[in-house]
Amino acid sequence: MAKIPVQFTLNGAEKAEFIDSGTTLLHALRDKIGDTSPKGGCHQGTCGACSVIIDGELRLSCLTLAETCNGAAITTTSGLSQGGVLHPLQRAFLDAFATQCGFCTPGMIMAAKVLLDHTPDPSRDEVVEALSGNICRCTGYEPIIQAVLTAARSNSQNAA
Amino acid sequence: MELRKSYFADQRKDDLHEIGQPRPRSDSPGHVTGKTAYFADRNFPGMLHLKMVRSPYHHARIRSIDTSEAQMHPGVVKILTAKDVPHNVYTILILIQIGPEDETVLADGKVRWKGEAVVAVLAETERAAQEATAKVKVDYEVLPAVFDMEEALKPGAPVVNEYHGRNYYLYDSGECRKVRFGDVEAGFAGADHVLEQTYQSSPIEHAPTETTGCIVAPEGNDRFTCYTNTQAMFFTLDNASIILQMPGNRLHFVGGTVGGGFGGKVDVIVEPIAILGAKLTGRPVSFIYSREEEMQISSPRAAEKVVIKDGAMKDGRIVARKVTGYTDAGAYSRHSPYGAQKGAGHYPGPYTIPNVWIDTYCVYTNRTPSSAMRGFGVTIGDFALEVQMDKLARLIGMDPLEFRFINAYRDGDMKAHRQPTEGAALIECMQEASRAANWPVAEKFMAMSSYAKGA
């Protein structure tokens, strides 16, 4: 099968790969490029574990063809901390006990980041709505919701 | 959270200063940065993908299997059937002498539940493996199936599993686990109230976010490294060793963070066949359940049926309890004989009852084999018992919490299975619960203790 070239930035770094047509972005990121922070929980768009940010929008990488990402700017959870300093969302998830097995965590953080990028001071309902595409089987969600609200508050304090 | 050191002050001298204090988990930094390695976060050059051909029937004889067309499918490297598995019939708990071996790694002559693994296909890509499974031709003769536990126990019911020869697990105590304590019929005869109720539950799927799976890499020296998300590392290693007839020192199992298990990853299902695939092809093998397989194929919590008959006095004392419990193992034992046995010990509940009769059955049906899940064998029983306690309290006309104080076990009480109660603390927990829930009970109950009788 002829390979197709695809080129995009991942967490700010240039990436180029040859892929088979039909390869999902999830597969390309994990198995070709080696960023295993997006997780495959269902490969059918129902769990949110594979969530990434493409050009500022939250996307399910298991339902996104890698070949459609040419020229895109892709962000994953592995790219959030800067110089060893955790992103406020990462800090808040850690402090709020919002991870147990951790499998949903990278996807949750992506969904939360897109929310806070668009809505820096969300209501609890807005947080719940923003996370509604991400399944967590361990925490019961409450610590995750609290973590996102805490991160939003710490962001606004930093801004003030 | 507050630690009440006044309780059991003579028992705990240690400081216990960690309780009620938030402490960061050691694995959280890895989780929030995406650095935690799960078993699937590995990729080996030349890795093959394994997909299963599964039974579309609940119960059927296999007349023939034809893999010739699948073999020709582009990308297919190896196809495995029962005859390729060195020790194909196994049972997980054989390691603790709970037999007989009753389950096939790959079906041999018969399938006993819908979804049972029949043929394993190894191919260069997941897609090729999946496509080839559709080209395997299995000729089935459909057999009558049984799905209801009481139907399965009736004479003349289709026999689900020939390795047992009957549709229940034969304990050394007979057709069920039994607890006999006092004289339950005399207890009912003398009771002011008798209440018999039946409680039933459906199978429950753990639905972990990460599906069950493993990746096996041959090491070149005839050893195999198996990266797995099993929750039962040594059960899996030892059973793999039996199934593959391969000494354990040739198997290197690497576990790590499990992406949610809840008991659902204690069965030995993916590893032996993936190791066999790696051995026979000389290539790394990935066998990871699809989400559909996780929901339909992995063992759920057993369906249970619990019949509870209680005799109680007007003053609130339960004087007799008779329980018949049924655990639906599905087609194979896995951990269910143990679960049903746990139920037998557990059913009187945390209550002191002078006359107890318990029978718990582990029943085989043509349903998905059930297995471990958070407190299996006792969780559904507790649901049934506590609903029964509320109903009894209502029947007698008593506050449900006070009713439990009257019957709560205390240190020194003999339990029905002849273990004296120690360190019960149930009275103290209920006293705290009464305060925390603002559900007041009479002062005499707040003055009770798990230590002293007669208060």
Ligand code: FES
């Ligand atoms: S893996 Fe993409 S939504 Fe579940």
Ligand code: FES
């Ligand atoms: S922490 Fe396990 S799924 Fe969310």
